[in-house]
Amino acid sequence: MPNPTSTITITAGTAGVTLINVFTVEPGRQDELVDALDRATAEVFTGVAGFISANLHASLDGTRVVNYAQWASEEAYTAALARPEVRRHVAEAAARALSYDPTLAQVRAIHHAAEG
Numbered sequence: 148m149p150n151p152t153s154t155i156t157i158t159a160g161t162a163g164v165t166l167i168n169v170f171t172v173e174p175g176r177q178d179e180l181v182d183a184l185d186r187a188t189a190e191v192f193t194g195v196a197g198f199i200s201a202n203l204h205a206s207l208d209g210t211r212v213v214n215y216a217q218w219a220s221e222e223a224y225t226a227a228l229a230r231p232e233v234r235r236h237v238a239e240a241a242a243r244a245l246s247y248d249p250t251l252a253q254v255r256a257i258h259h260a261a262e263g
Contacts, residue, residue, distance in 0.1 A: 170213075171210060177211075195233065201214060201215070
């Protein structure tokens with residue numbers, strides 16, 4: 148796996164929100180969902196006001212995909228959901244999953260590995 152080419156910044160105490168959406172998929176469909184989410188993020192979300200970043204995580208057992216996306220505010224996220232192209236993407240992703248559980252959260256604490 149190549150080294151990451153960029154990093155995200157996580158800050159506590161801001162208006163920013165994080166969408167944590169856990170999708171459950173049939174074994175064998177994980178890559179299909181990751182590809183669909185990746186494509187939609189690149190083609191749709193990167194141009195939406197208030198979008199900051201998204202990270203896609205694939206479980207090692209092949210049954211889950213986690214979308215960790217940062218938004219400038221809850222209002223920006225809500226406004227994005229009203230856009231037709233975003234609604235299409237959400238429906239397409241949902242159709243590939245057995246279930247999904249989107250949750251908006253705010254960062255309350257941050258910890259890093261000890262140096263040395």
